Amino acid sequence: xxxxxxxxxxxxxxxxxxxxxxxxxxxxxxxxxxxxxxxxxxxxxxxxxxxxxxxxxxxxxxxxxxxxxxxxxxxxxxxxxxxxxxxxxxxxxxxxxxxxxxxxxxxxxxxxxxxxxxxxxxxxxxxxxxxxxxxxxxxxxxxxxxxxxxxxxxxxxxxxxxxxxxxxxxxxxxxxxxxxxxxxxxxxxxxxxxxxxxxxxxxxxxxxxxxxxxxxxxxxxxxxxxxxxxxxxxxxxxxxxxxxxxxxxxxxxxxxxxxxxxxxxxxxxxxxxxxxxxxxxxxxxxxxxxxxxxxxxxxxxxxxxxxxxxxxxxxxxxxxxxxxxxxxxxxxxxxxxxxxx
Amino acid sequence: xxxxxxxxxxxxxxxxxxxxxxxxxxxxxxxxxxxxxxxxxxxxxxxxxxxxxxxxxxxxxxxxxxxxxxxxxxxxxxxxxxxxxxxxxxxxxxxxxxxxxxxxxxxxxxxxxxxxxxxxxxxxxxxxxxxxxxxxxxxxxxxxxxxxxxxxxxxxxxxxxxxxxxxxxxxxxxxxxxxxxxxxxxxxxxxxxxxxxxxxxxxxxxxxxxxxxxxxxxxxxxxxxxxxxxxxxxxxxxxxxxxxxxxxxxxxxxxxxxxxxxxxxxxxxxxxxxxxxxxxxxxxxxxxxxxxxxxxxx
Numbered sequence: 001x002x003x004x005x006x007x008x009x010x011x012x013x014x015x016x017x018x019x020x021x022x023x024x025x026x027x028x029x030x031x032x033x034x035x036x037x038x039x040x041x042x043x044x045x046x047x048x049x050x051x052x053x054x055x056x057x058x059x060x061x062x063x064x065x066x067x068x069x070x071x072x073x074x075x076x077x078x079x080x081x082x083x084x085x086x087x088x089x090x091x092x093x094x095x096x097x098x099x100x101x102x103x104x105x106x107x108x109x110x111x112x113x114x115x116x117x118x119x120x121x122x123x124x125x126x127x128x129x130x131x132x133x134x135x136x137x138x139x140x141x142x143x144x145x146x147x148x149x150x151x152x153x154x155x156x157x158x159x160x161x162x163x164x165x166x167x168x169x170x171x172x173x174x175x176x177x178x179x180x181x182x183x184x185x186x187x188x189x190x191x192x193x194x195x196x197x198x199x200x201x202x203x204x205x206x207x208x209x210x211x212x213x214x215x216x217x218x219x220x221x222x223x224x225x226x227x228x229x230x231x232x233x234x235x236x237x238x239x240x241x242x243x244x245x246x247x248x249x250x251x252x253x254x255x256x257x258x259x260x261x262x263x264x265x266x267x268x269x270x271x272x273x274x275x276x277x278x279x280x281x282x283x284x285x286x287x288x289x290x291x292x293x294x295x296x297x298x299x300x301x302x303x304x305x306x307x308x309x310x311x312x313x314x315x316x317x318x319x320x321x322x323x324x325x326x327x328x329x330x331x332x333x334x335x336x337x338x339x340x341x
Numbered sequence: 342x343x344x345x346x347x348x349x350x351x352x353x354x355x356x357x358x359x360x361x362x363x364x365x366x367x368x369x370x371x372x373x374x375x376x377x378x379x380x381x382x383x384x385x386x387x388x389x390x391x392x393x394x395x396x397x398x399x400x401x402x403x404x405x406x407x408x409x410x411x412x413x414x415x416x417x418x419x420x421x422x423x424x425x426x427x428x429x430x431x432x433x434x435x436x437x438x439x440x441x442x443x444x445x446x447x448x449x450x451x452x453x454x455x456x457x458x459x460x461x462x463x464x465x466x467x468x469x470x471x472x473x474x475x476x477x478x479x480x481x482x483x484x485x486x487x488x489x490x491x492x493x494x495x496x497x498x499x500x501x502x503x504x505x506x507x508x509x510x511x512x513x514x515x516x517x518x519x520x521x522x523x524x525x526x527x528x529x530x531x532x533x534x535x536x537x538x539x540x541x542x543x544x545x546x547x548x549x550x551x552x553x554x555x556x557x558x559x560x561x562x563x564x565x566x567x568x569x570x571x572x573x574x575x576x577x578x579x580x581x582x583x584x585x586x587x588x589x590x591x592x593x594x595x596x597x598x599x600x601x602x603x604x605x606x607x608x609x610x611x612x613x614x615x616x617x618x619x620x621x622x623x624x625x626x627x628x629x630x631x632x633x634x635x636x637x638x639x
Contacts, residue, residue: 046488160563161611163567166611265477268478276574291577294486302490317475
């Protein structure tokens with residue numbers, strides 16, 4: 001989105017690698033690395049501290065002691081915790097995290113195989129919700145100042161209040177059961193059949209993007225209304241543009257920042273929503289695998305998947321924070337100090 | 342789901358309302374509508390303790406899959422003949438219990454964390470604020486799934502997961518306004534007077550940011566209800582025989598082509614409860630006007 005710097009940026013700041021930019025990149029990278037380390041430790045510790053004996057969690061609390069001892073030996077649970085932790089983390093770099101105990105599959109392979117559906121679902125929904133929010137928010141701001149506000153507020157409230165999985169069920173009923181236009185679930189790999197893959201994702205993406213679209217629409221609308229009162233719009237009109245053309249040309253760029261801010265805040269919810277939606281539509285993604293692993297109490301699979309999903313959220317946050325530190329250098333200075341947007 | 346959290350800084354309503362500021366004495370309509378919806382949900386939950394149309398656990402196979410409007414079963418029955426209306430009424434209890442307990446605990450802990458961050462200085466403050474920012478980004482469902490593996494699935498696991506999720510959010514909402522209050526002259530005066538930092542936070546900062554916390558609480562109740570429903574829908578929240586709106590939807594899903602009506606009312610119940618708390622939050626925001634405190638944000 002808009003690689004042009006926002007207004008108020010002086011020329012030399014656009015030249016790229018000045019110290020400010022390096023500072024932003026360095027700080028965001030440090031945050032990413034530290035949070036990844038803390039996050040992985042917390043996931044690892046939570047499962048062990050709260051869950052107790054991993055062998056008993058897999059075998060059941062009533063398991064005979066010999067079986068439990070054999071299981072501990074097999075999974076390397078007798079080693080010191082930091083050896084186990086480092087072994088586990090190291091597995092992500094060597095591509096060998098271990099095997100699922102009850103499923104028998106290679107965990108790393110499964111994670112790689114399931115990244116596709118999850119990322120298509122999550123990023124597809126992100127893109128759809130941004131485009132829709134820009135369109136609806138701008139349209140309502142330009143065309144109906146009062147009725148539009150009420151309608152957008154109502155849409156926002158309903159969009160938040162309807163759980164994504166319920167929206168998914170209603171969509172399945174309408175488009176799959178009654179009309180028979182779209183599949184009720186399942187997934188076609190993108191590389192095998194791109195069109196079929198997109199068709200299988202229409203309902204999941206619709207269900208997942210509903211809530212975030214509704215919220216973003218409200219932000220776009222109010223940002224657009226703010227832009228309309230700016231002096232530069234009047235200037236543009238004085239230069240002969242129509243009001244709508246001036247707002248579209250100069251306004252959209254300034255709406256980019258609030259949209260990016262809200263999108264960043266919504267990232268976690270989006271991934272969480274993807275986990276739930278995958279289970280509604282039986283998409284073979286990370287969320288589906290995670291739920292099955294939780295039900296089977298497969299500690300190693302759960303902790304590995306939790307870490308991967310966490311990393312996706314952290315990396316997306318990193319990218320968003322970075323792009324917005326670079327989009328508007330003034331923001332980077334303001335963040336972390338009093339009030340935020 | 343759980344989308345309630347991004348604080349809608351500038352409501353799209355009332356454009357050009359710059360001059361309409363001194364409307365404080367009037368109750369905003371959203372406050373009234375929200376309060377009525379919340380009262381309805383709370384009333385239904387309380388009612389479930391004294392009266393339900395049928396025994397919630399009673400299975401009556403002869404009456405299974407009764408359609409909506411059947412005498413005695415106004416909202417129909419599910420595939421084992423349990424009365425839908427009864428399930429909805431008892432489900433309200435679970436929803437409110439989980440979200441209210443979790444929200445209150447998280448609000449207390451999160452506010453304390455936020456105040457501590459606001460009152461700390463220099464590098465320590467930026468590190469704490471950063472950590473809270475990262476915490477906000479972590480999806481609640483993810484925490485819940487990890488906890489459900491370690492603990493027995495059920496309402497307690499849901500509550501703990503929601504608490505973990507809400508603490509950074511509550512902290513983040515607190516920091517900005519608290520810092521603004523801490524920068525005011527009377528705080529300086531209180532320091533000069535010899536008051537301790539804790540006393541100032543408790544006595545001067547907390548009361549002044551309380552409108553923000555009240556609004557936040559309402560929004561969190563709504564988000565908590567959504568998460569509880571999602572967890573129960575996934576099968577890692579409320580376990581049978583505890584009634585839950587999310588689990589009703591889980592049970593309705595395989596019946597979607599046979600008895601599509603089963604998924605209507607639990608979903609509507611969730612929607613009404615979430616709408617109620619969110620609209621109440623909007624109404625409180627307009628009424629208490631916390632923006633006079635958070636003016637600096639945009």
